[in-house]
Amino acid sequence: xxxxxxxxxxxxxxxxxxxxxxxxxxxxxxxxxxxxxxxxxxxxxxxxxxxxxxxxxxxxxxxxxxxxxxxxxxxxxxxxxxxxxxxxxxxxxxxxxxxxxxxxxxxxxxxxxxxxxxxxxxxxxxxxxxxxxxxxxxxxxxxxxxxxxxxxxxxxxxxxxxxxxxxxxxxxxxxxxxxxxxxxxxxxxxxxxxxxxxxxxxxxxxxxxxxxxxxxxxxxxxxxxxxxxxxxxxxxxxxxxxxxxxxxxxxxxxxxxxxxxxxxxxxxxxxxxxxxxxxxxxxxxxxxxxxxxxxxxxxxxxxxxxxxxxxxxxxxxxxxxxxxxxxxxxxxxxxxxxxxxxxxxxxxxxxxxxxxxxxxxxxxxxxxxxxxxxxxxxxxxxxxxxxxxxxxxxxxxxxxxxxxxxxxxxxxxxxxxxxxxxxxxxxxxxxxxxxxxxxxxxxxxxxxxxxxxxxxxxxxxxx
Numbered sequence: 001x002x003x004x005x006x007x008x009x010x011x012x013x014x015x016x017x018x019x020x021x022x023x024x025x026x027x028x029x030x031x032x033x034x035x036x037x038x039x040x041x042x043x044x045x046x047x048x049x050x051x052x053x054x055x056x057x058x059x060x061x062x063x064x065x066x067x068x069x070x071x072x073x074x075x076x077x078x079x080x081x082x083x084x085x086x087x088x089x090x091x092x093x094x095x096x097x098x099x100x101x102x103x104x105x106x107x108x109x110x111x112x113x114x115x116x117x118x119x120x121x122x123x124x125x126x127x128x129x130x131x132x133x134x135x136x137x138x139x140x141x142x143x144x145x146x147x148x149x150x151x152x153x154x155x156x157x158x159x160x161x162x163x164x165x166x167x168x169x170x171x172x173x174x175x176x177x178x179x180x181x182x183x184x185x186x187x188x189x190x191x192x193x194x195x196x197x198x199x200x201x202x203x204x205x206x207x208x209x210x211x212x213x214x215x216x217x218x219x220x221x222x223x224x225x226x227x228x229x230x231x232x233x234x235x236x237x238x239x240x241x242x243x244x245x246x247x248x249x250x251x252x253x254x255x256x257x258x259x260x261x262x263x264x265x266x267x268x269x270x271x272x273x274x275x276x277x278x279x280x281x282x283x284x285x286x287x288x289x290x291x292x293x294x295x296x297x298x299x300x301x302x303x304x305x306x307x308x309x310x311x312x313x314x315x316x317x318x319x320x321x322x323x324x325x326x327x328x329x330x331x332x333x334x335x336x337x338x339x340x341x342x343x344x345x346x347x348x349x350x351x352x353x354x355x356x357x358x359x360x361x362x363x364x365x366x367x368x369x370x371x372x373x374x375x376x377x378x379x380x381x382x383x384x385x386x387x388x389x390x391x392x393x394x395x396x397x398x399x400x401x402x403x404x405x406x407x408x409x410x411x412x413x414x415x416x417x418x419x420x421x422x423x424x425x426x427x428x429x430x431x432x433x434x435x436x437x438x439x440x441x442x443x444x445x446x447x448x449x450x451x452x453x454x455x456x457x458x459x460x461x462x463x
Contacts, residue, residue: 003201005155006162008123012063017200019122022050025302029124032057035108043109047074053117058108060121071117137233137267139163140176144229144259146213146244147237147271148184151193157235158205166204180206181220181229183213214240217247218259230261234268240277241270242284249288250402266399271392278393290397298392301383309377320377 004016012018012032020028033046034057040047044056053071060069137143140163148154161178184190190210197206207220216223218231236244248268250258260266268290272278282293306319312329314320324330347353429437 002165003205005124005200005202006159008065010064012061012065012121012123014061017124018060019124020048020050020055021120021122022052027122030057032061034058034061042074044072044074044111045108049074050117050119052119053114055119056111059111063121065121065123067121068118069121071114071119072111073114074111137161137178140178141232142178142229142261143180144218144231144234145180145182145237146218146235148182148189148193148208149237150189151182151196153235153237154180154182154193154197154206155200155202158202161233162205178205179229181218181231182206182208183211183218184208185210185212213238213247214243217252217256218244219257224254224256228257228259231259232261232264232266234266236268236270238270241272242277242281245281245284245288248399250399260399262401265401268395268397268399270395272395273390273392275393278395281395285395285397288399290399292396292398294396296394296396298394303381303383305379305381307377308380 008016014032014034016032018030018032020030022028028048028050030048036042036046038046042056044058046057048055048057054074055069056072056074059072063069137157137160139161141161143157143161145154145157157180158178161180163176163178166177182193184193187210190208194208197203197208209220211223218229219226220229221227234248238244246253248260248266250260250262252258268285270278270281272281278295282295285293309317309320310323311320311325312322312333315322324333
């Protein structure tokens with residue numbers, strides 16, 4: 001069965017994992033159900049209650065991903081009147097051969113649209129972590145994850161390395177199927193992640209192991225004699241990542257097989273909340289031969305962008321400051337107030353009644369209302385006064401593959417340095433070059449003849 005995290009399709013179906021997007025910083029995950037599987041007492045079936053209204057799942061199923069769903073009117077008072085599980089024998093006989101699912105679907109109440117409230121139905125494949133967006137994990141590769149936690153990075157990593165399902169066809173050398181090997185020290189968390197992997201259809205793509213990686217390493221199966229995952233990318237979310245680096249080498253001291261892929265470069269990323277942990281990790285990385293070490297600080301701040309409007313004409317505008325924006329506007333306001341007060345004093349002295357319409361005209365002096373109001377004011381942006389998330393640092397490093405003399409000889413034989421792609425053609429010589437070469441050749445012959453004559457004369461004199 002295809003996983004909804006990898007191939008969600010175009011429309012939302014029952015039993016799919018969906019994200020109810022309320023605001024840019026608020027999302028609710030849920031599993032779409034056609035019926036009320038938890039028996040909460042809703043006549044509309046399963047309902048998700050949010051701050052923006054209630055949303056029966058019958059209004060979410062068979063809708064395109066990204067659709068805007070309007071809230072519905074739900075009788076929340078009926079939740080206290082849950083139907084009893086005990087039914088009379090007569091009711092059971094009257095039900096006949098109808099199944100429970102058919103009975104539940106037939107008895108569902110059709111939702112009625114509410115006057116306000118909406119959300120967006122999003123697929124579970126949308127949120128991707130920043131780590132997998134970097135050149136960290138590639139399709140068809142194997143990722144080692146230490147510290148599964150809630151399984152958030154596990155799902156993001158399997159989307160990054162996904163290259164087909166294991167039951168489709170066997171992996172070949174040219175086409176490898178991606179895999180995530182997750183290790184978790186906490187036994188209950190490891191069991192929970194295994195359940196989620198099975199529910200989300202990721203069996204065969206993710207292998208969860210309960211283990212202390214500080215002592216037992218990253219081999220699959222038995223910690224001492226297990227098989228190597230042949231990983232090309234590693235993510236460590238551990239309190240002390242430097243204690244696990246001794247297992248991430250090409251040739252372990254214990255003599256066991258290395259968990260790294262010997263035919264490719266290994267990419268490492270560690271997550272640490274403290275700068276002292278980063279320093280200690282980098283110090284050991286340099287000793288073990290890791291290269292291209294870099295650090296990234298994750299500082300998540302929310303930035304609010306708005307227009308700051310100031311003026312007496314902004315009364316009633318949301319977020320505006322009702323205050324004179326200039327001296328002229330303040331003087332105009334003072335003159336209108338003085339004229340209004342003068343008319344009131346004069347009417348009080350004469351004992352007459354003041355016309356309220358005139359006072360309202362003076363209080364609300366005529367203002368020129370602009371036709372376009374959305375771009376008025378100064379554009380400002382402000383960050384959050386306090387960071388709601390804790391500090392975090394990501395350390396990236398690369399471990400090159402081992403290079404032996406045999407590998408060097410194979411490369412020299414395959415790509416010899418003295419091999420020419422095309423034979424060079426002889427360039428025809430000019431007459432001047434030919435004369436020069438003939439002259440040099442003639443001088444060389446004359447010199448050889450003179451040397452022979454000298455040699456013969458010396459031999460005759462000695463005789």
